[in-house]
Amino acid sequence: MAELSFREAIAAGIAQEMERDPLVYFIGEDVGAAGGVFKATVGLFERFGPERVRDTPISEQAIIGAAMGAAMTGLRPVAEIMFSDFLATCWDMVANQVAKTRYMTDGQVSLPLVIRTANGGGTRFGAQHSQSLENWAMAVPGLKVVAPSTPADAKGLLAAAIRDPDPVLVFEQKSLYGIKGEVPDGEHVDQLGTAAVRRTGQDCTIVALAAMVPKALAAAQQLESLGIDASVIDVRSLVPLDTRTILGDVRRTGWLFTVEENPRLCGWGAEIASIVADECFDDLDGPIVRITTPHIPLPAADVLEDMAMPSVDRIVETVKGGMR
Amino acid sequence: MSTRVEKPRSAEVDRAIRLRLYQLMVELRDFEQRAYELFLENLVRGTSHLALGQEAIAAGYAVAMRADDYTFCTYRGHGHTLARGASMAAAMAELLGRGNGMLHGKGGSMHLTDVSHGAMGSYAIVGAHLPIAAGAAWSAQARKSGQVAVCFFGDGTTNIGAFHEALNLAVVWKLPVVFVCENNQYMEYTPIRSVTAVEHPAADRASAYGLEPILVDGNDADVMYGTALRTIGKARDGGGPSLVEAVTYRHGGHSRADPATYRPEAEVREWLSRDPVKRYRERLLAAGVGEAELSEIDARAQQKVDAATEEARQGAPARVDEIERQVWSDGGSAWRN
Numbered sequence: 001m002a003e004l005s006f007r008e009a010i011a012a013g014i015a016q017e018m019e020r021d022p023l024v025y026f027i028g029e030d031v032g033a034a035g036g037v038f039k040a041t042v043g044l045f046e047r048f049g050p051e052r053v054r055d056t057p058i059s060e061q062a063i064i065g066a067a068m069g070a071a072m073t074g075l076r077p078v079a080e081i082m083f084s085d086f087l088a089t090c091w092d093m094v095a096n097q098v099a100k101t102r103y104m105t106d107g108q109v110s111l112p113l114v115i116r117t118a119n120g121g122g123t124r125f126g127a128q129h130s131q132s133l134e135n136w137a138m139a140v141p142g143l144k145v146v147a148p149s150t151p152a153d154a155k156g157l158l159a160a161a162i163r164d165p166d167p168v169l170v171f172e173q174k175s176l177y178g179i180k181g182e183v184p185d186g187e188h189v190d191q192l193g194t195a196a197v198r199r200t201g202q203d204c205t206i207v208a209l210a211a212m213v214p215k216a217l218a219a220a221q222q223l224e225s226l227g228i229d230a231s232v233i234d235v236r237s238l239v240p241l242d243t244r245t246i247l248g249d250v251r252r253t254g255w256l257f258t259v260e261e262n263p264r265l266c267g268w269g270a271e272i273a274s275i276v277a278d279e280c281f282d283d284l285d286g287p288i289v290r291i292t293t294p295h296i297p298l299p300a301a302d303v304l305e306d307m308a309m310p311s312v313d314r315i316v317e318t319v320k321g322g323m324r
Numbered sequence: 325m326s327t328r329v330e331k332p333r334s335a336e337v338d339r340a341i342r343l344r345l346y347q348l349m350v351e352l353r354d355f356e357q358r359a360y361e362l363f364l365e366n367l368v369r370g371t372s373h374l375a376l377g378q379e380a381i382a383a384g385y386a387v388a389m390r391a392d393d394y395t396f397c398t399y400r401g402h403g404h405t406l407a408r409g410a411s412m413a414a415a416m417a418e419l420l421g422r423g424n425g426m427l428h429g430k431g432g433s434m435h436l437t438d439v440s441h442g443a444m445g446s447y448a449i450v451g452a453h454l455p456i457a458a459g460a461a462w463s464a465q466a467r468k469s470g471q472v473a474v475c476f477f478g479d480g481t482t483n484i485g486a487f488h489e490a491l492n493l494a495v496v497w498k499l500p501v502v503f504v505c506e507n508n509q510y511m512e513y514t515p516i517r518s519v520t521a522v523e524h525p526a527a528d529r530a531s532a533y534g535l536e537p538i539l540v541d542g543n544d545a546d547v548m549y550g551t552a553l554r555t556i557g558k559a560r561d562g563g564g565p566s567l568v569e570a571v572t573y574r575h576g577g578h579s580r581a582d583p584a585t586y587r588p589e590a591e592v593r594e595w596l597s598r599d600p601v602k603r604y605r606e607r608l609l610a611a612g613v614g615e616a617e618l619s620e621i622d623a624r625a626q627q628k629v630d631a632a633t634e635e636a637r638q639g640a641p642a643r644v645d646e647i648e649r650q651v652w653s654d655g656g657s658a659w660r661n
Contacts, residue, residue: 025466051466057496059489062455066493069459072444073394074467077459092486096449097456104431107650108439141659142651165653193661241660275660 001182007040009151009183010116010172013158014041014078016187018048021076024162027054027063028080028116037082038118038177060086064093064115071113071167072101078162084119084133084171091136098167099142114161115169119147120211120261121309122175127297130305132261134209135268137169138238144192145238147171149213151181153236156190164192173210173261193240197249201229204255204323207246207272209235212259212310219259219315226320238268243275250276254285257319259310264295289322291315337546339613341387343621345545346608348383349601350625352403355412358629359402359419359433363580367637368419372433373400377543377575380600381506382407384548385474388556394444394464394473396457399434400506400574401446404476410438412632422639429642430650444473451486453477454503458494461501461559472559473501474552480511482525491533491567500559502552503567506542508574513586526569535567542570543600546607573598 004012018024026044028036032055035042045053056063060081067079081087087094094115101109121130137145144166148154154172161168198213199220208216213234220230231249235242250256256276258269273288291310299305337345356374363372375382378400386407389395397404402419406412410426418425419433426436434448444460447453457475464471481487482505494501505526509516522528527539538555541547548570555566573595577584584592605618651657 054497057489057492059455059493061452061486062458062489062493065452065455065486065490066459066462069396069444069456069461069473070463070466071459072439072456073460073463073471075463092449092452093455097447097452101445102653103651104427104435105437105439105445106428106430106646107653107655108427108437109445110653112653141657239659243660 002185003180004151004183005178005180006151006154007038007177009155010040010158011042011044012183013155014044015047016155017159017162018044018052023074024076024078025052025054025070026078027056027066029056029058029082031055031080036080038174040172040177041080060090061093064090064098067113067115068093068098068111071111072109076112076162078114078116081115081117083129084117085128085131087117087133087136094137094143095140099140103142110165111167112165113167114158115167116158117169117171118174119171120173120175121298121305122211124300124302124305126300130298134171134238135262135266138268139266142167143239144168145171146192146236147173147210147238148236149176149210149234151179152183152188153190155183156188157192157236159189160192163189168192171210175211193237193242195236195242195245196234197231197245198234199230199232201231201253203229203253204257204319205231205233205246205249205253206257206259206315206319207233207235207269208259209268210261212261215310215312216259216315218312219319222312222316223319228319228323230319235268246272247276247280251280251283254283255323256284256288257322258290259315260290260292261309262292264292267292286322289318291318337549341549342546342608343613344387345383345549346604346618347621347625348386348407349379349545349604350622351628352379352382352406353601354625354629355402355406358633359416360576362419368433369421370432371579371581372419373579374576375400375403375574377595377599378506378508378572379403380545380548380604381476381504381542381570381572384545385504385552388549388552389442389474390471392442392471393556394442394457394460394471396444396453396460396473396475397446398453398477399446399448400478401436402433405436405438405443405446408438408441408443410436410441410443412628413635416632416636417639420636420639421642422636423641423643424636424639425642428646430646451477451481451484454481454486454490455493458490458499458501461494461499462497464500470560471500472556474504474556475501476504476506478511479505479507479509479516479525481505482529483520491565494565495533495535498562498564501565502555502559503565505567505569507569507571510574510578510587512578513582524569526567530567533567535565538566538568540568540570542572543598543603545600545604
């Protein structure tokens, strides 16, 4: 095991797959010699050269369109959209073209492509560079969606996404880029559609994603001192969704709390709450509670952004209050 | 701005190719005409966008393409798909929503695709397929396969962002792609000139991307074939992309819902007199091809369309068990365990 930062793990995941498969190409804005604005792809240009690691103009439709056309004709492209907010400028490509073409052609076309994007808040960038947009992708049939929370998962899920025969969006929460963690040595490939139980507790289940996972774990530690023993499940993959792991834990604890960075309406937690209500209502000891950002654009100033996003304190207070 | 108009170079096109061009145009014409008749019988459901009058562009390019080249077209794409050799019966059955349709009923008129013939899809969001075609060309370049992508689109597309993003990327990356604007002069119901800053919506934009302005008569099959040879050849030889504006006219409305009453009668008459199929027939007769030979081609095309129609009509309705198939590569649609 080596200790890598989240951003180093991203570069390691792409490098591992580019080394293994000469059909893997990587394109995006500033991804070449610059190594990406978040420095998550440093070294790839030097290692694989300007043909396989290629800078694009600021043309998000062209980036995703090119990746799609290449994927349907034999390459396995990885395309970077610098900030997930910019997906709005190429959402036709993502939601209408990439997502639907396999179905509409009844399987004539395969689209083995990955769209990586820096997602989420906590960096004081304001409402157009801080959104948590994984729910947009989750709502479109035909897209797989993952959001890792650790360096090991960043590498392993990215590698799995690159090997997957279908389009996968990888949401990298940008406040996680600097965190460090153990990453398995040698080839590391994870599995899409699997959640991870980060902490097993007896009293309640907290389900979280990406940057909300470390917050949920910190909250669980505080809750323990208050006499509440919480499970923390890292969803990791929204599509496919590992409902078995979530349902199994909720059946045991009887309580479900979701921690979502997204604005309130139609967050991924609402879908999980709906599934839990449908399939293990009798096992619940109380209402399902969603902890989210309010239904607002994310503000820029530190005090405002911190207030808006779910915090460790808010998770602790909500769980404590909910279970009273 | 002065834009050069290409002159016909018919002498360069040999007899066998000219007969092939004629045959293809007649087949596409008859197919579209039949599709229209089947609307009137309420057998073609949903919408449909016919390319009646635009056959010379599809035929000229298809005949000039290599079997493994890629075609990307729009919702007005029946002709482009058939011109690559896709099954006419499967196309007709798709329009009828039958299980024997090209896409088993899951795509419909606006999405005809036959990858096995290089017909890489009909795209129904204006402009979307230009970057995608550039991507296929990028793949061909990376794989050093020598393939060329040809992307057909309407005049209205020249005002959408994806057009400009795709052209810029294609030039910067020197991609083997040919962008062909079929300027039928109406952006849906609106004259293109009334909503566009330049007279020639594609050709006048070419210089912005360092490309030669190419404005051609899209109703002349010889011109289209010659233009196709030149632009595809340039792409295949590593010369990068081209942008072609082929001026044409659709004989009908934008879609089945549109009677096209917004077009002046005199204009319609004028363009009908330049019908690419009739015009080419007359040219071939003048060049010494016998009436009997052309009539034989005409009759065979009718028979082909009749047989395709019959096969399509015999098809059972689309199978309901298709609904949840082929969202993913494993053939299914599961999103949870």
